[in-house]
Amino acid sequence: MTTGAPLIVRNLHVNIEDKEILKGVDLEVKPGEIHAIMGPNGAGKTTLGFSLMGHPRYEITEGSVMLGDQDVLAMDVSERARAGLFLAFQYPFEVSGVTVANFLRQAVSAVRGEEIGVWDFQEMLTEKMQLLEMDESFATRYLNEGFSGGEKKRNEMLQMTLLQPKIAILDETDSGLDIDALKVVAKAVNSLRGPNFGAIVITHYHRILDHIKPDIVHVLMNGRIVKTGGPELALEIEKKGYDWIKAELGIVDEAAEAGVK
Amino acid sequence: MPTVTEPRFLEERRNTARSLTGSLRLPAKTDEAWRRTSLEGLDVAQYRPAPARVTLKGSVPEGVIFTDILTAATEHADLVSQYLGKLFPMDQNLLTAAQAAYLNGGALLYVPRGVVISEPLQVVYQAGDGEAQYLHTLVIAEDNAEVTLLERYEGTGDYLSVAVVEVFPLQGARVRYGYLQNHSQDAWAFTFRRGLTGRDSTLDWAGGEFGGALVRSEIVNNVVGEGSQSNLKVVFGATDRQHHDIVAAQVHTGSYTRSDILGRGVLSGHAHTVFRGNGQINHAAKNASTFQRQQALVLSDKARADSIPALIINEHEVEGAGHAATVGQLDEEQLFYLMARGLSRAEAIRMLVLAFLTPVLEQIPVAELRDEMIQLMGEKVN
Numbered sequence: 001m002t003t004g005a006p007l008i009v010r011n012l013h014v015n016i017e018d019k020e021i022l023k024g025v026d027l028e029v030k031p032g033e034i035h036a037i038m039g040p041n042g043a044g045k046t047t048l049g050f051s052l053m054g055h056p057r058y059e060i061t062e063g064s065v066m067l068g069d070q071d072v073l074a075m076d077v078s079e080r081a082r083a084g085l086f087l088a089f090q091y092p093f094e095v096s097g098v099t100v101a102n103f104l105r106q107a108v109s110a111v112r113g114e115e116i117g118v119w120d121f122q123e124m125l126t127e128k129m130q131l132l133e134m135d136e137s138f139a140t141r142y143l144n145e146g147f148s149g150g151e152k153k154r155n156e157m158l159q160m161t162l163l164q165p166k167i168a169i170l171d172e173t174d175s176g177l178d179i180d181a182l183k184v185v186a187k188a189v190n191s192l193r194g195p196n197f198g199a200i201v202i203t204h205y206h207r208i209l210d211h212i213k214p215d216i217v218h219v220l221m222n223g224r225i226v227k228t229g230g231p232e233l234a235l236e237i238e239k240k241g242y243d244w245i246k247a248e249l250g251i252v253d254e255a256a257e258a259g260v261k
Numbered sequence: 262m263p264t265v266t267e268p269r270f271l272e273e274r275r276n277t278a279r280s281l282t283g284s285l286r287l288p289a290k291t292d293e294a295w296r297r298t299s300l301e302g303l304d305v306a307q308y309r310p311a312p313a314r315v316t317l318k319g320s321v322p323e324g325v326i327f328t329d330i331l332t333a334a335t336e337h338a339d340l341v342s343q344y345l346g347k348l349f350p351m352d353q354n355l356l357t358a359a360q361a362a363y364l365n366g367g368a369l370l371y372v373p374r375g376v377v378i379s380e381p382l383q384v385v386y387q388a389g390d391g392e393a394q395y396l397h398t399l400v401i402a403e404d405n406a407e408v409t410l411l412e413r414y415e416g417t418g419d420y421l422s423v424a425v426v427e428v429f430p431l432q433g434a435r436v437r438y439g440y441l442q443n444h445s446q447d448a449w450a451f452t453f454r455r456g457l458t459g460r461d462s463t464l465d466w467a468g469g470e471f472g473g474a475l476v477r478s479e480i481v482n483n484v485v486g487e488g489s490q491s492n493l494k495v496v497f498g499a500t501d502r503q504h505h506d507i508v509a510a511q512v513h514t515g516s517y518t519r520s521d522i523l524g525r526g527v528l529s530g531h532a533h534t535v536f537r538g539n540g541q542i543n544h545a546a547k548n549a550s551t552f553q554r555q556q557a558l559v560l561s562d563k564a565r566a567d568s569i570p571a572l573i574i575n576e577h578e579v580e581g582a583g584h585a586a587t588v589g590q591l592d593e594e595q596l597f598y599l600m601a602r603g604l605s606r607a608e609a610i611r612m613l614v615l616a617f618l619t620p621v622l623e624q625i626p627v628a629e630l631r632d633e634m635i636q637l638m639g640e641k642v643n
Contacts, residue, residue: 053601056593081603093598097616103602106612110603142616159602 004031313366390418
């Protein structure tokens, strides 16, 4: 892995179709740290992941995002990936006609900036697939086509371990997974843990955080980070939900009010 | 004009055709079949019929005839006269009449009963600026014979190419016919392919359309022999101001017959493509089935793909029939996903285009043809 870089998000405001979803998010993830971002539905969790990665439908109206000394907002999607940013999608897209192996080899070549030989790649692929307890036949299937939810998430993790990003954002990677699949996701993240790797685990539930111990836990509500704490904050949320935070901070959960669930 | 003495039947055929050229006109947009293709600007007389440049590749066993059509007409007059034009009348329009009158190239492939040729045979046609190329290919495979023929069309400059291909697999024969159309971007190209299946035979068609300024390409396969089958696949790639008008038809008159049509194309620039799929089951063709699927991927705002599927069923006892046609653009979400893994937008588009074509390409039985199509399509996307 190349040297890590911190992700510094300052006052990030993001619109989708003229509606403001993120209302000034501040976040700093240093290499070596694993952050968890929790929050009720509609808080803006997915918006955060997608806008950091540069999805065209999300409009950044204010704020800055730096990866080390690189201005992330000035880069297009593929440049961000090559700079070391990775987003594990909650609902990965299907790409029929492109095999997993073929796609991954191109992606790894793109991120490394040089073509990886077929044999070298095969070795890497086999190693990571074993780590993630994936059957060999996976590699020849079309990308995400006909994959179960668990298989899609495993495929996201396979991509992550091969691309070795500086900062990985996991967008509710735990949703819809059984305990075994969840453990594999945790295995993937933990295998990358180190002084050059930082991660943001975005989740609604505490469960995954039993397996990926976060260093810092944030709560995203109404488009802002309203509370930050250590791992024990996640436990409190598991026990008490989010209402106590709303009460403590005098917040009216706009999303809940609007019936977004 | 030919310098050797031609056989009587051919001379007579040319004469009949020549007089027809006096009275027939070019197909017009008022002709239903040509409604979407305008031939304005085509002056047949401006192109001079030079002897066509034809290269044959491949070795054949004893008894097989694989030679250019004019030589074949002289050396195998009976065989050629028996089949020439049987599936394609010359009096349809000025182009068909000119093709018969000024025939200057083509091929005859004749495979006797039971002979199996495993390596594909190839014919390459090259045309040059100002030329008129009038071609005719006959493929006759006798009972239980097996053969694969590939025809390739290339050229430079502004020229006219009118070609007729007639394929006859007799009882139990298996014929695969493939073609790669890579005419010059300034050429007018008209190709009329016809087939007639014998009992229990298989006739598979696979083609790629990439070149030409204006191209009209027809495959009309008559599924006549009881129990016969046919798969038809066409891949097309059109850019700039190209116009591709493609007809793919499977016409069933035989019982217990099966066919399918699969078409996929990619358009960019200001290209215009028309894909007419026609699955027809005539009365008394019992327990026949025909399925067709055509898809076009449009990469630019100005390109236009006309998808015209048709099913004409005139028989009650049908095994199955279906059609599907879609025209679509690249999925921006898919592009985002691929770019989020480091691929540039151009690389992502290339990957999606290739992925779109793969299901058809991988079914093309001849590896060489398949690889060339992939390469040509790659060049078109850039």
